[in-house]
Amino acid sequence: xxxxxxxxxxxxxxxxxxxxxxxxxxxxxxxxxxxxxxxxxxxxxxxxxxxxxxxxxxxxxxxxxxxxxxxxxxxxxxxxxxxxxxxxxxxxxxxxxxxxxxxxxxxxxxxxxxxxxxxxxxxxxxxxxxxxxxxxxxxxxxxxxxxxxxxxxxxxxxxxxxxxxxxxxxxxxxxxxxxxxxxxxxxxxxxxxxxxxxxxxxxxxxxxxxxxxxxxxxxxxxxxxxxxxxxxxxxxxxxxxxxxxxxxxxxxxxxxxxxxxxxxxxxxxxxxxxxxxxxxxxxxxxxxxxxxxxx
Amino acid sequence: xxxxxxxxxxxxxxxxxxxxxxxxxxxxxxxxxxxxxxxxxxxxxxxxxxxxxxxxxxxxxxxxxxxxxxxxxxxxxxxxxxxxxxxxxxxxxxxxxxxxxxxxxxxxxxxxxxxxxxxxxxxxxxxxxxxxxxxxxxxxxxxxxxxxxxxxxxxxxxxxxxxxxxxxxxxxxxxxxxxxxxxxxxxxxxxxxxxxxxxxxxxxxxxxxxxxxxxxxxxxxxxxxxxxxxxxxxxxxxxxxxxxxxxxxxxxxxxxxxxxxxxxxxxxxxxxxxxxxxxxxxxxxxxxxxxxxxxxxxxxxxxxxxxxxxxxxxxxxxxxxxxxxxxxxxxxxxxxxxxxxxxxxxxxxxxxxxxxxxxxxxxxxxxxxxxxxxxxxxxxxxxxxxxxxxxxxxxxxxxxxx
Numbered sequence: 278x279x280x281x282x283x284x285x286x287x288x289x290x291x292x293x294x295x296x297x298x299x300x301x302x303x304x305x306x307x308x309x310x311x312x313x314x315x316x317x318x319x320x321x322x323x324x325x326x327x328x329x330x331x332x333x334x335x336x337x338x339x340x341x342x343x344x345x346x347x348x349x350x351x352x353x354x355x356x357x358x359x360x361x362x363x364x365x366x367x368x369x370x371x372x373x374x375x376x377x378x379x380x381x382x383x384x385x386x387x388x389x390x391x392x393x394x395x396x397x398x399x400x401x402x403x404x405x406x407x408x409x410x411x412x413x414x415x416x417x418x419x420x421x422x423x424x425x426x427x428x429x430x431x432x433x434x435x436x437x438x439x440x441x442x443x444x445x446x447x448x449x450x451x452x453x454x455x456x457x458x459x460x461x462x463x464x465x466x467x468x469x470x471x472x473x474x475x476x477x478x479x480x481x482x483x484x485x486x487x488x489x490x491x492x493x494x495x496x497x498x499x500x501x502x503x504x505x506x507x508x509x510x511x512x513x514x515x516x517x518x519x520x521x522x523x524x525x526x527x528x529x530x531x532x533x534x535x536x537x538x539x540x541x542x543x544x545x546x547x548x549x550x551x552x553x554x555x556x557x558x559x560x561x562x563x564x565x566x567x568x569x570x571x572x
Numbered sequence: 573x574x575x576x577x578x579x580x581x582x583x584x585x586x587x588x589x590x591x592x593x594x595x596x597x598x599x600x601x602x603x604x605x606x607x608x609x610x611x612x613x614x615x616x617x618x619x620x621x622x623x624x625x626x627x628x629x630x631x632x633x634x635x636x637x638x639x640x641x642x643x644x645x646x647x648x649x650x651x652x653x654x655x656x657x658x659x660x661x662x663x664x665x666x667x668x669x670x671x672x673x674x675x676x677x678x679x680x681x682x683x684x685x686x687x688x689x690x691x692x693x694x695x696x697x698x699x700x701x702x703x704x705x706x707x708x709x710x711x712x713x714x715x716x717x718x719x720x721x722x723x724x725x726x727x728x729x730x731x732x733x734x735x736x737x738x739x740x741x742x743x744x745x746x747x748x749x750x751x752x753x754x755x756x757x758x759x760x761x762x763x764x765x766x767x768x769x770x771x772x773x774x775x776x777x778x779x780x781x782x783x784x785x786x787x788x789x790x791x792x793x794x795x796x797x798x799x800x801x802x803x804x805x806x807x808x809x810x811x812x813x814x815x816x817x818x819x820x821x822x823x824x825x826x827x828x829x830x831x832x833x834x835x836x837x838x839x840x841x842x843x844x845x846x847x848x849x850x851x852x853x854x855x856x857x858x859x860x861x862x863x864x865x866x867x868x869x870x871x872x873x874x875x876x877x878x879x880x881x882x883x884x885x886x887x888x889x890x891x892x893x894x895x896x897x898x899x900x901x902x903x904x905x906x907x908x909x910x911x912x913x914x915x916x917x918x919x920x921x922x923x924x925x926x927x928x929x930x931x932x933x934x935x936x937x938x939x940x941x942x943x944x945x946x947x948x949x950x951x952x953x954x955x956x957x958x959x960x961x962x963x964x965x966x967x968x969x970x971x972x973x974x
Contacts, residue, residue, distance in 0.1 A: 288790055295783050400872070402616040402836040403806060408814070415816055421786060424814045496814070497779050498806050498836055502613065506779050541774075541783035546746050548783075549775035 300534020325504030331490025357487025519569020
């Protein structure tokens with residue numbers, strides 16, 4: 278069958294693996310969005326800009342403090358999370374009572390401001406960030422050459438997604454969080470500080486974006502536009518997965534990465550729109566998304 | 573409700589807009605419009621630097637022409653032909669623009685040149701690369717300045733083929749510019765007896781090009797050519813190195829790379845790349861002096877597009893002075909009569925189809941140890957005379973050529 282359309286199976290495996298790698302970024306970003314949407318009911322349009330911020334923090338650390346990739350992997354999400362907490366505490370918090378569009382517009386504006394600032398100071402051609410020494414080079418898998426770093430991205434992304442899913446679905450803290458989204462007043466009456474929990478959730482969600490930014494830095498050049506290029510696709514991923522469904526966001530992230538990978542072989546020109554075509558189909562057939570429930 | 577809001581967001585994000593910064597002036601003056609990309613992928617190639625270059629040209633000319641003041645308008649076309657067309661019409665109809673320069677992005681360049689032709693306003697493309705501008709779609713008032721896809725292909729490809737690169741795979745950006753460059757490269761490849769093993773077209777812009785690179789790697793071609801630009805080229809070269817393509821013995825050729833791209837790729841990954849350019853700052857005292865002044869103003873060395881905006885604006889002003897009018901058709905005819913001579917282009921002529929013909933340079937990206945500074949990235953391989961680098965106007969198919 279493969280020969281019929283002129284693609285040898287080996288090339289296909291290679292493309293599937295590449296799709297999985299891109300899917301890792303989609304999954305990490307859509308996970309953060311789903312956590313924030315699920316817990317705060319806020320559509321966080323600043324997610325792409327915070328992903329970009331994560332990559333830039335990594336670059337700053339290397340450039341000005343001489344701290345390499347491993348430091349960045351820890352410090353950058355913390356820094357981005359802290360920025361997120363400040364945003365939530367000082368601004369976003371005031372919008373919960375209003376229509377959701379306010380949250381969307383606020384975060385959208387925030388994204389434009391952040392991007393504008395970085396564009397002004399750093400231009401758009403981007404800064405280069407080298408691959409950590411441990412992951413330099415790669416290995417030949419027979420059907421493709423796999424750079425070690427890309428392998429690491431897949432492993433780390435799966436680990437982080439699984440851990441987050443476990444924390445929210447299976448732990449006591451997670452159960453508080455889920456309860457607080459259903460009925461914040463009731464949970465508060467049990468002596469749990471819901472506002473703090475919400476703040477920390479937002480901080481955690483955007484820290485995931487920061488982490489994805491650090492992971493992306495050695496692959497793509499660190500540039501102010503990197504977030505806005507990605508965020509639209511990631512939103513489509515969240516819609517397909519089902520709004521607020523953590524499992525759905527992660528699974529559809531990987532799945533769409535794979536599908537996009539295949540499109541790049543069979544019909545490269547359509548690679549940018551395939552995700553949106555799928556979004557339309559999914560919304561027609563299952564308006565709540567693949568894993569979402571009507572609310 | 574939530575879904576509706578989220579979908580609204582998806583739609584809104586497609587409308588991410590930059591700020592148009594058109595200044596509203598018209599009247600008894602020469603109005604130069606710099607229509608460029610101020611917020612997108614080509615903002616470092618052209619962008620603010622192009623506006624600065626036009627300002628330098630106006631200042632160097634003395635700020636007035638025929639005793640009238642010279643005004644500069646600028647706006648962000650966001651690489652979208654529809655937005656660019658709206659701005660161009662606005663400028664011409666309401667603000668009295670006499671010339672529109674820069675026009676980075678080929679689809680934009682073609683659209684605005686068409687409008688200029690229809691309205692008798694001079695358009696000078698510096699940023700757009702497609703050779704179609706001076707072929708069938710040429711206009712009496714349309715000019716194409718520092719480079720085009722034809723010259724890129726006809727300077728770089730023969731040199732690579734002569735060194736034994738006789739089988740090619742081309743990775744192309746899927747829009748007017750990429751198609752044009754791919755077609756020109758393919759014709760050189762065929763002409764020189766090399767084979768084109770395959771091509772793949774990727775959406776513009778694409779952050780991840782690994783999939784296309786892998787297809788190119790699997791093709792077994794000796795040379796992988798990138799018919800893309802800006803961020804796409806940067807990512808192509810970076811990711812090619814990541815996937816061991818260079819280490820595997822395939823040669824990379826960036827059919828179009830600007831100084832800012834090489835600066836961003838870095839010499840470590842970029843070394844050995846062949847690049848064709850119409851301007852490089854470190855050629856002689858004149859280019860160095862110009863580039864230093866530009867660097868003081870902008871904080872970066874000029875790309876060939878920015879240098880070209882300077883040269884073309886200056887030439888336009890000289891022609892207005894010589895023609896004694898700012899009537900588009902008259903000035904355009906005068907521009908074609910006069911030789912192009914300034915700090916950027918030392919010895920250029922303009923053909924009837926609007927093509928400015930001058931020497932092109934085949935460069936090689938230096939090794940890190942050969943470089944003496946941040947912007948010291950190229951060594952000259954060969955100076956290619958204009959007649960060899962650019963398409964013979966007689967073969968262009970432009971109706972203006974006898």
